[in-house]
Amino acid sequence: MTQTFTERENIAVVRKFFEVGPSKGDLAAADAILAPEFSLHTPLPTPGPGIEAMNNVIITCRAAFHELHVTIEDIMVDGDKVTARFTARGIHKGEFMGLPPTGKAISMTGIEIFRVKEGKIAELWGEVNLMGLMQQLGILPVTA
Numbered sequence: 404m405t406q407t408f409t410e411r412e413n414i415a416v417v418r419k420f421f422e423v424g425p426s427k428g429d430l431a432a433a434d435a436i437l438a439p440e441f442s443l444h445t446p447l448p449t450p451g452p453g454i455e456a457m458n459n460v461i462i463t464c465r466a467a468f469h470e471l472h473v474t475i476e477d478i479m480v481d482g483d484k485v486t487a488r489f490t491a492r493g494i495h496k497g498e499f500m501g502l503p504p505t506g507k508a509i510s511m512t513g514i515e516i517f518r519v520k521e522g523k524i525a526e527l528w529g530e531v532n533l534m535g536l537m538q539q540l541g542i543l544p545v546t547a
Contacts, residue, residue, distance in 0.1 A: 410480040413519040417485040418475065420517075420524060425473045425491065428465045430458050438523040445529040448500070457527070468493030468509060476512075485517045491531075495540060502540060511536045 424433035513531035
């Protein structure tokens, strides 16, 4: 028998994922929230499929941006889809996408849409403001 999850429970799963995965780097806890068939769709280069790809994103971002913390700014739900607008903050102390560390504090925004199935995240579609990040790191000029 398949259990039906409420929209409130779906939001709670996504909130917990942000807390334990990107913000704390606890891959075991994050993995427990992801469905075995998890699929990741983001503009970031992510070696590996599924859960392995998500782990690579978390590891790469936490290695590049020390003290990384992700704050959910807005969260909305419609059935099994949860959308979160977030801000990630940290200090660029490790290589990121081939860029050497700058020591600069960053604040990067993004939006992610999660599909929750039976209490676990089955899919994630994400878009992040990489142009804004590159401007903060001094790689691209700031436009007026």
